[in-house]
Structures are given as C-alpha cells and as structure tokens.
Amino acid sequence: MRERIFFSIFLTAAFAAAVIALAAHFEMPIWAVAGIGIVFTAASAFVLATVISRKMLAETENMRKVLTEQQNELKKEHEAQDKMRREFTANVSHELKTPLTSISGFAEIIQNGLVKQEDISRFAGNIYDETQRLITLVGDIMKLSQLDEDAVPAQKEQIDLYESCSAVISQLKSTADKRGVRFTLEGEHVSIIGVEQIIDEIIYNLCDNAIKYNKENGWITVRVYSGESGNVLSVSDTGIGIPPEDTEHIFQRFYRVNKSHSKEIGGTGLGLSIVKHGAAYHNADIKVESTLGVGTRISVIFPQAQESAGS
Numbered sequence: 001m002r003e004r005i006f007f008s009i010f011l012t013a014a015f016a017a018a019v020i021a022l023a024a025h026f027e028m029p030i031w032a033v034a035g036i037g038i039v040f041t042a043a044s045a046f047v048l049a050t051v052i053s054r055k056m057l058a059e060t061e062n063m064r065k066v067l068t069e070q071q072n073e074l075k076k077e078h079e080a081q082d083k084m085r086r087e088f089t090a091n092v093s094h095e096l097k098t099p100l101t102s103i104s105g106f107a108e109i110i111q112n113g114l115v116k117q118e119d120i121s122r123f124a125g126n127i128y129d130e131t132q133r134l135i136t137l138v139g140d141i142m143k144l145s146q147l148d149e150d151a152v153p154a155q156k157e158q159i160d161l162y163e164s165c166s167a168v169i170s171q172l173k174s175t176a177d178k179r180g181v182r183f184t185l186e187g188e189h190v191s192i193i194g195v196e197q198i199i200d201e202i203i204y205n206l207c208d209n210a211i212k213y214n215k216e217n218g219w220i221t222v223r224v225y226s227g228e229s230g231n232v233l234s235v236s237d238t239g240i241g242i243p244p245e246d247t248e249h250i251f252q253r254f255y256r257v258n259k260s261h262s263k264e265i266g267g268t269g270l271g272l273s274i275v276k277h278g279a280a281y282h283n284a285d286i287k288v289e290s291t292l293g294v295g296t297r298i299s300v301i302f303p304q305a306q307e308s309a310g311s
Contacts, residue, residue, distance in 0.1 A: 099130040099137075106130075141270070143201065147277035154195045161233055161302075162189045162224045164196070168203040169222060172211065180217040183207075187224035190231045192302045198278040203233065205271035206298055210237035213296070227301070230284075234299040241292040250288070251276040275300070 106127045109115055169183045210220045218238040225232055249255050254269040279286050279300050290296040
C-alpha cells in the first residue's frame with residue numbers, strides 16, 4: 001500500500017517535470033501549463049483515491065470476517081459451557097437425591113415404629129453411611145467450584161512430591177488392606193511449587209481410584225521422578241483397565257466407565273475431575289495408558305521449575 005502511494009507521487013512529480021520541460025521547449029503560455037498540471041493532478045488523485053479505497057474496503061472485509069469468526073467461536077464456547085452447566089446441575093440433583101431419598105426412607109420407617117428394636121442400629125448405620133456420602137459429595141463439589149473459579153484459599157509453596165505421596169499412601173493403607181491391595185512407592189524426592197491441599201487431592205484421588213478399580217490382591221505402584229518433559233507423578237494399578245472408547249471421558253464429572261461396579265464400590269464420580277482441574281491449576285499435563293484386564297497408569301507431568309496458573 002505504502003509503495004503504491006510513493007509510486008503515484010513519483011509519477012506525478014515526474015510527469016509535472018516533463019510537462020514543464022515541454023512547455024518551456026515549445027514556449028507554451030503559463031495558463032496552458034497550469035491547466036495540464038491541474039488535469040493530471042486531479043486524475044492522479046482520483047487514481048490514488050481509488051487504490052486507497054479498494055485497499056480499505058478489502059481490509060474492512062477481512063476484519064469483518066475475522067470478527068464474525070470470533071463471534072461464532074465465542075457463541076460455540078458459550079453454548080458448550082451452558083450445556084456443561086445444565087448437565088452438571090442435573091447430575092448433582094440426581095446424586096444428591098439418591099442418598100437423601102434413602103435417609104428419608106429409613107428415618108420414616110423408624111419414626112413409624114416399623115423397625116424392630118434389634119434392627120434400629122442397622123438402620124441408623126445406613127442413615128450414617130448415606131449422610132457421609134452426602135458430605136463427601138458436597139465436599140467434592142465445593143473443591144471443583146473453587147478450582148473452576150480459581151478461588152483456592154491457599155498459597156503456593158515448595159512441595160516434596162515424594163513425601164506427599166508417602167503421606168497419602170499411609171492414609172489409604174487400611175482401605176487398600178481390606179481389598180488385599182498393596183502399595184509400592186518408587187522414585188526420587190522431587191520438589192514442585194504448588195498448593196499442598198490440591199496436590200494431596202490429586203494423589204489421593206488417583207490412588208483411591210487405583211484401589212477401587214483394582215483386582216483383589218492387586219498392586220499399586222506410585223512413582224515420582226524428574227523426566228525430560230517435567231516432574232512426573234504416576235500411579236499404576238493391576239486393575240480392570242479402561243476401554244479405549246471411554247479413556248477420553250473419564251475426567252468428566254460424574255462419568256463412570258462401569259456403572260454397576262461403581263455403585264458397588266461407592267464414590268462420587270468426581271475424583272478424576274478433581275485430578276484434571278487440579279493438574280490444570282498447576283499447568284500440568286495428564287497422560288492415560290490402559291489395557292483392559294491388565295491395568296491402568298495415569299501420569300501427571302508438572303512443568304520444570306513451574307509456576308502455577310493460580311499465582
């Protein structure tokens with residue numbers, strides 16, 4: 001564009017010089033020279049204005065297309081978020097209704113005197129279990145909400161990932177022992193910068209899932225090491241595995257690969273979603289490797305010398 005303008009100015013100046021030279025050579029009157037100059041200048045200005053207007057129209061059209069594309073993308077993103085919000089609300093309502101219905105039913109039977117004295121303790125135990133399930137569900141929903149809104153009430157600090165894994169394994173040992181599942185912790189002491197509460201939640205949910213979906217007398221290997229791509233936390237199990245078509249969905253809220261098995265082992269269906277959001281909070285990547293009937297390995301790769309997105 002700039003080159004065209006300079007070229008037009010150059011042509012105008014060159015032509016004007018040529019006209020003046022010819023006028024001097026043929027001894028033309030000054031009014032004739034001025035007339036020729038005015039006509040040529042007007043013609044040059046018209047040509048230049050046409051070039052500029054076409055260029056501006058082209059740029060305006062390109063800008064309009066870009067803005068239209070951006071508006072369409074924003075619309076699609078908004079629709080996707082709206083759909084996710086509706087689905088989440090429906091799922092939460094369902095998950096809350098189930099234990100509340102059980103609690104209400106047990107309480108009503110006791111209130112109406114339809115339970116034998118020796119069975120009251122068992123009914124009270126059922127009410128307690130369903131209440132704990134509700135508390136856990138509400139707690140997980142609150143954690144996800146905090147991660148979604150980047151409102152985690154904690155500060156980042158230096159964390160020894162190996163020590164954090166060791167502490168979580170000790171916490172889950174009794175649960176694993178009930179299923180005959182054994183833990184092994186391998187690797188090295190690796191430091192990351194993060195929020196300890198979230199890191200513990202990531203480790204806990206990965207290990208808890210590895211217990212729930214493992215085979216009886218199975219193994220869980222937790223490994224911490226510094227690799228080429230970053231500081232890695234991996235949790236491997238000898239469990240039932242994940243079908244390939246379900247791998248991309250396991251981090252969705254309330255998604256369960258095997259619904260009947262999930263009902264038997266309990267859980268809120270939010271564990272891996274918390275892992276995903278917690279990893280994103282620390283700018284970490286997640287890798288899933290699984291073979292049906294053999295087991296699953298989920299790795300969380302934290303950036304080297306990382307600063308989390310939540311800073």
